[in-house]
Amino acid sequence: MPTERSDSDSRKLLRRLRDVLGNKAKGQDRLDQITKLIAGSLGTEVCSIYLFRDPETLELCATEGLKKAAVHQTRMKLGEGLVGRVARNGLPINTADAPSEKGFRYMPETGEELFSAFLGVPIQRVGEKLGVLVVQSKAARAYSEDEIYALEVVAMVLAEMTELGAFAGDGNGMGALHKQPVLFRGETGQEGAAEGRVWLHEPRVVVTNPVADDPLTEIDRIREAVGVLRVSVDDLLSAESLDKDQKQVLEAYRMFAHSRGWLRRMEEDIAQGLSAEAAVEKEQSATRARLEQVPDAYLRERLHDLDDLSNRLLRILTGQGKDTGAEMPDNPVLVARNIGPGELLEYGRKLKGVVLEEGSVGSHAAIVARALAIPMVIHAERITNEALNGNPILVDGDQGVVHLRPEDTVARSFRDKVAMQAKAMERYASLRDLPATTKDGVTISLHMNAGLMADLPSLIGSGAEGVGLFRTELQFLVRNQMPRREELAQLYSRVMEAAQGRPVAFRTLDIGSDKVLPYMKPQDEPNPAMGWRAIRVGLDKPGVLRMQLQALIRASGERPLSIMFPFISEQAEFLEARGHVLREMHREKSLGHVVPKALEIGAMLETPSLAYAPDAFFQLADFISIGGNDLKQFFFAADRENERVRKRYDTLNASFLTFLQFIVARCAASGTKLSFCGEDAGRPIEALAFAAIGMRNLSMRPASIGPVKALLRRVNLAEARAVIDKARSEGAETVRPALMDWLATQGE
Numbered sequence: 076m077p078t079e080r081s082d083s084d085s086r087k088l089l090r091r092l093r094d095v096l097g098n099k100a101k102g103q104d105r106l107d108q109i110t111k112l113i114a115g116s117l118g119t120e121v122c123s124i125y126l127f128r129d130p131e132t133l134e135l136c137a138t139e140g141l142k143k144a145a146v147h148q149t150r151m152k153l154g155e156g157l158v159g160r161v162a163r164n165g166l167p168i169n170t171a172d173a174p175s176e177k178g179f180r181y182m183p184e185t186g187e188e189l190f191s192a193f194l195g196v197p198i199q200r201v202g203e204k205l206g207v208l209v210v211q212s213k214a215a216r217a218y219s220e221d222e223i224y225a226l227e228v229v230a231m232v233l234a235e236m237t238e239l240g241a242f243a244g245d246g247n248g249m250g251a252l253h254k255q256p257v258l259f260r261g262e263t264g265q266e267g268a269a270e271g272r273v274w275l276h277e278p279r280v281v282v283t284n285p286v287a288d289d290p291l292t293e294i295d296r297i298r299e300a301v302g303v304l305r306v307s308v309d310d311l312l313s314a315e316s317l318d319k320d321q322k323q324v325l326e327a328y329r330m331f332a333h334s335r336g337w338l339r340r341m342e343e344d345i346a347q348g349l350s351a352e353a354a355v356e357k358e359q360s361a362t363r364a365r366l367e368q369v370p371d372a373y374l375r376e377r378l379h380d381l382d383d384l385s386n387r388l389l390r391i392l393t394g395q396g397k398d399t400g401a402e403m404p405d406n407p408v409l410v411a412r413n414i415g416p417g418e419l420l421e422y423g424r425k426l427k428g429v430v431l432e433e434g435s436v437g438s439h440a441a442i443v444a445r446a447l448a449i450p451m452v453i454h455a456e457r458i459t460n461e462a463l464n465g466n467p468i469l470v471d472g473d474q475g476v477v478h479l480r481p482e483d484t485v486a487r488s489f490r491d492k493v494a495m496q497a498k499a500m501e502r503y504a505s506l507r508d509l510p511a512t513t514k515d516g517v518t519i520s521l522h523m524n525a526g527l528m529a530d531l532p533s534l535i536g537s538g539a540e541g542v543g544l545f546r547t548e549l550q551f552l553v554r555n556q557m558p559r560r561e562e563l564a565q566l567y568s569r570v571m572e573a574a575q576g577r578p579v580a581f582r583t584l585d586i587g588s589d590k591v592l593p594y595m596k597p598q599d600e601p602n603p604a605m606g607w608r609a610i611r612v613g614l615d616k617p618g619v620l621r622m623q624l625q626a627l628i629r630a631s632g633e634r635p636l637s638i639m640f641p642f643i644s645e646q647a648e649f650l651e652a653r654g655h656v657l658r659e660m661h662r663e664k665s666l667g668h669v670v671p672k673a674l675e676i677g678a679m680l681e682t683p684s685l686a687y688a689p690d691a692f693f694q695l696a697d698f699i700s701i702g703g704n705d706l707k708q709f710f711f712a713a714d715r716e717n718e719r720v721r722k723r724y725d726t727l728n729a730s731f732l733t734f735l736q737f738i739v740a741r742c743a744a745s746g747t748k749l750s751f752c753g754e755d756a757g758r759p760i761e762a763l764a765f766a767a768i769g770m771r772n773l774s775m776r777p778a779s780i781g782p783v784k785a786l787l788r789r790v791n792l793a794e795a796r797a798v799i800d801k802a803r804s805e806g807a808e809t810v811r812p813a814l815m816d817w818l819a820t821q822g823e
């Protein structure tokens with residue numbers, strides 16, 4: 076391999092590669108021609124192409140210089156041997172003495188023991204790992220920086236060719252990209268099943284011309300596109316409504332957009348023969364590979380910015396904007412790396428499902444998906460690389476599984492499952508107007524949780540008696556600035572109207588922990604779940620709390636009003652918060668406004684401490700609502716957002732149930748109304764256990780009301796209580812098995 080390669084050598088090679096793409100040869104022939112071309116042009120004894128057979132396995136697909144018999148026989152796992160390591164890390168490996176390199180795996184069928192020097196570079200396209208390109212030679216020498224660079228440029232062209240399907244089919248076992256079924260195992264963001272077609276939030280940019288004839292034209296194109304990009308970022312920055320944080324992010328964007336190094340690297344790629352688009356992608360791939368290696372969260376964010384800018388630049392170059400002209404299918408399943416709650420709300424209920432590569436159960440997008448009852452799977456890694464607009468897709472939100480381009484058999488059994496669920500829904504619908512009365516005559520009030528105007532139609536549809544928890548923070552989370560009092564008053568008033576006289580418990584703003592308002596300075600807290608959140612923020616910065624209370628009072632007019640405060644940990648907090656309500660009532664009255672005829676002020680019990688508050692607190696509170704999601708995490712000291720520990724402790728753990736029963740007893744002693752509004756209230760077995768230990772009000776997502784009611788109506792509550800008591804007296808850790816065994820003996 077000559078050490079000095081001129082730009083024109085490189086351009087010549089790329090053009091010949093492009094000619095291979097243009098000829099009518101079959102996939103395997105093309106690969107063979109290409110390895111020969113590269114070896115010849117670079118003057119190296121071996122050139123081999125390894126491509127992914129499946130996401131975990133690489134296969135030697137063509138070689139010049141190694142034994143031909145090894146082609147399609149030699150395979151290695153991702154991370155295995157030098158080739159596997161190049162693929163995993165997305166970074167080149169260059170060594171003069173491959174056999175002594177750490178991780179080297181000897182593959183006798185290839186005859187590679189003859190070759191000492193090894194240079195492998197990833198074939199990747201914007202973070203999508205496609206394979207590895209390797210050159211080897213007998214002489215023990217390290218390849219120069221120039222040679223590595225030249226090979227990377229070639230690999231970029233191969234990546235585009237692979238993406239365009241140049242090597243597929245032809246009985247070589249390499250299926251075309253984006254054609255095979257793929258299963259993604261992620262996590263549940265929102266339960267439910269959906270079948271539909273992929274709708275990419277950010278469609279893939281297709282590059283059809285990786286190689287360019289005229290570098291000068293390409294350099295003009297890239298300079299012009301970068302110019303347009305710079306102006307657009309500057310325009311964004313000059314907008315007046317920006318707050319400090321948004322400005323900071325955009326400043327980082329501007330720094331990258333104006334970075335000389337970035338443009339220079341892309342110009343160098345072009346000089347080697349790449350088109351402007353391929354040059355952007357080459358640098359973007361390098362950024363993504365670096366991104367995966369960086370442990371520092373701040374730096375990763377900045378690299379994300381650069382990634383985002385590259386996408387914008389590609390769109391400018393190709394003219395493929397967000398609006399690619401593609402038509403949204405009738406049954407769209409949104410596929411995205413991540414999405415903000417506002418954007419998700421814009422799509423609204425027309426989405427059948429949502430699949431994200433990132434996100435978390437507690438993310439705002441997940442909260443919105445839950446509020447809209449759209450099945451959602453998060454952490455479906457690499458799905459944006461695999462999915463194409465219009466691909467068939469099945470989303471199993473219960474299992475956190477996604478089938479992309481499913482086989483017929485998979486689709487059929489999935490449909491059976493959905494049909495069974497639909498049948499069950501019909502059965503639940505027939506119970507809508509019946510009470511949740513148990514066989515021994517105890518009636519449990521079932522309410523629903525809500526947070527958006529869009530939830531309200533479910534109130535009538537689900538048969539809920541009212542809204543037991545209205546999470547007001549969603550209105551704050553989906554905006555870019557603090558909503559105004561009048562806006563909120565209008566919204567609350569519409570909520571009350573839609574409730575048609577049914578009670579609605581408005582929970583005041585519950586922010587902090589994972590719910591960060593885009594326009595509030597983020598707190599750098601070591602443990603935000605136990606930090607400055609919910610009522611703590613409300614009491615320390617009472618301006619927003621007071622504004623919200625005024626909006627609620629004005630929205631009510633004369634109608635009854637029910638307000639509850641989140642995360643009350645001690646009596647004093649409740650007294651102070653309640654004082655704000657009374658003062659605002661007084662103020663509104665003195666301004667001559669009408670005020671609610673009936674007012675209820677309640678507290679959410681989300682920390683164990685409140686269960687031991689003085690009697691006076693229980694007497695003063697008009698009602699108490701158990702926020703089981705938080706209460707459980709603090710009872711067991713197990714983070715509700717941490718998948719590892721979240722499921723470790725059963726809600727039906729005897730200690731937890733006994734603790735809940737203690738709260739029931741305290742409320743009974745003071746005559747305080749009690750309800751439970753955490754997610755567990757919507758799980759039928761849990762709901763039954765809560766009812767059995769004395770709770771009479773449960774609030775849950777609307778879809779859970781049917782299943783919970785159906786179960787309650789078929790059991791005798793006193794018997795269930797006896798089962799629980801017996802299990803506890805026998806020292807059971809959790810009463811679940813006993814309850815399940817007993818339920819199995821009960822009729823339909």
Ligand code: PEP
Pocket residue numbers: 544546585681701702703704705706752753754
């Ligand atoms: C809870 O903690 O159970 C609750 C209902 O509040 P959130 O889930 O909004 O924290």
Ligand code: MG
Pocket residue numbers: 641681702704705
């Ligand atoms: Mg809570």
